Amino acid sequence: MNIRFAVESDLKRVNALRRQVNELHVKGKPEIFKPGFPKELEDHVYTVFRDPEQRIAVAERDGALCGFAVLHHIVRPETPFMKVRDCLDIDEFCVDAAFRRQGVGTALIAFVRAYAKERGFSRIELNMWEFNRDALAFYEAVGFKTYRRYLELPVSENGEER
Numbered sequence: 047m048n049i050r051f052a053v054e055s056d057l058k059r060v061n062a063l064r065r066q067v068n069e070l071h072v073k074g075k076p077e078i079f080k081p082g083f084p085k086e087l088e089d090h091v092y093t094v095f096r097d098p099e100q101r102i103a104v105a106e107r108d109g110a111l112c113g114f115a116v117l118h119h120i121v122r123p124e125t126p127f128m129k130v131r132d133c134l135d136i137d138e139f140c141v142d143a144a145f146r147r148q149g150v151g152t153a154l155i156a157f158v159r160a161y162a163k164e165r166g167f168s169r170i171e172l173n174m175w176e177f178n179r180d181a182l183a184f185y186e187a188v189g190f191k192t193y194r195r196y197l198e199l200p201v202s203e204n205g206e207e208r
């Protein structure tokens with residue numbers, strides 16, 4: 047397997063993987079995610095590619111691009127409550143359905159860790175949707191720990207609990 051940073055000609059294939067993630071999100075959280083993969087979403091990867099604060103890592107096996115990760119350097123300024131926070135955020139992450147459970151995701155994370163270390167980041171962060179238990183099992187398997195949660199309480203139109 048070869049893990050490297052993307053070149054522009056990879057982005058079409060990266061979009062095919064982004065579409066898989068979008069479909070998963072639409073299925074798991076239809077009240078939040080918009081169905082389909084419009085041009086706006088397709089074009090987003092080119093904006094990411096050109097942003098100096100973001101990098102796209104890709105995994106290749108036997109000449110097939112089978113996984114990717116979007117890495118984003120994020121600086122959250124100091125607030126009255128919190129210290130300044132500087133981290134490498136994994137914004138998007140996917141392994142092609144046909145290549146899962148073959149160590150591709152693990153290899154991508156190893157690449158991201160090495161990059162984070164080389165660049166002097168002290169932590170890697172990501173956020174994910176709670177319904178996505180497979181992703182959680184994966185992230186925990188490669189060493190991530192939950193440090194914060196988003197909670198929701200659905201309320202019906204008359205204000206009562208559903």
Ligand SMILES: CC(C)(COP(=O)(O)OP(=O)(O)OC[C@H]1O[C@@H](n2cnc3c(N)ncnc32)[C@H](O)[C@@H]1OP(=O)(O)O)[C@@H](O)C(=O)NCCC(=O)NCCS
Binds near residue numbers: 151178180181188
């Ligand atoms: C989550 C995902 C990235 C995992 O990638 P992967 O290449 O299949 O992961 P690996 O093969 O490296 O798995 C490493 C370990 O993680 C755990 N793991 C991975 N997928 C799992 C699953 N579906 N269920 C339970 N554990 C899982 C296992 O412990 C696995 O080791 P094992 O196969 O020896 O049991 C992949 O399933 C995926 O792309 N899913 C759809 C997109 C997505 O959810 N992205 C993340 C949210 S934005």
